[in-house]
Amino acid sequence: KNEVEQSPQNLTAQEGEFITINCSYSVGISALHWLQQHPGGGIVSLFMLSSGKKKHGRLIATINIQEKHSSLHITASHPRDSAVYICAVERNTDKLIFGTGTRLQVFP
């Protein structure tokens, strides 16, 4: 069983829609990371969370430590948001354990 599960695996949306991507994990963690992988393969860190909620522009990330669950929200989605969004957790050591990613396509 994967330690980090994401849903959905694929997501399509119309421009302007509100998007939610979910991440559940089964292990104790010190932090959870949301990353974005562009079509060319590069990985960019979006958020690092230990508790609560963080916001950056149109992106919002929340985490519920008790429920071992995190969500990434995109408000007013845009075609340039099309990418793979990856949830990764950090345990006692600082290696990252990755989910399989959610492929998002936003159409104009």
Add this chain to the structure above:
Amino acid sequence: EPEVTQTPSHQVTQMGQEVILRCVPISNHLYFYWYRQILGQKVEFLVSFYNNEISEKSEIFDDQFSVERPDGSNFTLKIRSTKLEDSAMYFCASKKGQGVETQYFGPGTRLLVL
């Protein structure tokens, strides 16, 4: 803004050949990592490195793999005798300090073993 760089961006090699993938972490970072992503699969941890020593390595990181920080800037991953299954995208990452911090990823090296 400082960034992690990797060279080459693409490498094609024959099975059994040695390859060296190079990374230049962000200059004041102290913790370094290699990850890999086989096509269509999730990213996997290979190794972490701090203070000129391996901190942790995964089961994937067997005797065919080695890492080195030969000077103050470069961080290399060597695969001694490549196998077909080593074909993947290899990402280097670095972070500044101990504890929970953002890891900054390089653009990756796409390795194809024929």
